[in-house]
Amino acid sequence: MTASRRTRAFAVTFATLVFTAGAAAQKERVNPDAATIADFKKRVAEYVALSKKLERTLPALPDKATPQQMDVHERALGELLQKERADAKPHDIITAPMQRIVRKVLRPVFKGPGGAQVKKEILEEYTEPVTVKVNGRYPDTVPLSTVPPQILKGLPDLPEELQYRFVGDRMILLDPRAHIIVDYMEHIFP
Numbered sequence: 001m002t003a004s005r006r007t008r009a010f011a012v013t014f015a016t017l018v019f020t021a022g023a024a025a026q027k028e029r030v031n032p033d034a035a036t037i038a039d040f041k042k043r044v045a046e047y048v049a050l051s052k053k054l055e056r057t058l059p060a061l062p063d064k065a066t067p068q069q070m071d072v073h074e075r076a077l078g079e080l081l082q083k084e085r086a087d088a089k090p091h092d093i094i095t096a097p098m099q100r101i102v103r104k105v106l107r108p109v110f111k112g113p114g115g116a117q118v119k120k121e122i123l124e125e126y127t128e129p130v131t132v133k134v135n136g137r138y139p140d141t142v143p144l145s146t147v148p149p150q151i152l153k154g155l156p157d158l159p160e161e162l163q164y165r166f167v168g169d170r171m172i173l174l175d176p177r178a179h180i181i182v183d184y185m186e187h188i189f190p
Contacts, residue, residue: 036097037156043093044173047182048161051175054080075137078178082135090134093173093183102171105154107190118148119189122166130167132184138174142167 031037054077061073094102110119125145130138138144145166155164162182163174169189173182 033101036095036101039095040093040098040156043095044158044162047093047175048159050084051077051081051161051178054084055177074177074179078137078175078180081175081178081180085135088134088183090184092134094171094185099185102155102185103188103190106151106188109148109150109154110190114150118150121146121148123168126166126168132167132170132172132181134181134183136181138165138172138179138181140179144174 057080058073058076061069065073091099109115122145125143128142130142144163147164147166152164158164158173161175161177163176165172165174166188167184170184170186171188172184174180175182
């Protein structure tokens, strides 16, 4: 083998090693939570698709629906969802791995500067005991909590058909069109 061939062979081997090391480094930089978040988003999308499918079976609300008409529609959709999701249980959507991510994201919000105030604001809106149950109707007499922007910033975006809300130290996924609790996680505060 001539010197130029050895140099070329060395260069090819070196380039291969550098490329392989670079690819390995890239692999390490991948978000380790990406698969869990993708799974959460898939579960959310499946719920939303079911909700939309069931809502299409109901009579359409008039353009200027009265509060009574909206309530009847909301309750009818809630009943359809409850029947269709009769086997739904806690953590079907907010799975244990997703709960770990949520806690990891929210820990610095609650432990950091202003965290005590954020927690206080959430708990101020919790005016009476609420039974949190998957597929349960969110009580009409309990105001919906406001979710502070610093919390929403760290959580995966939800489609308009679902909302994050707090009930005491629990975070729920609320379907506001059916007024039902889709899923929840407990002990949200560190």
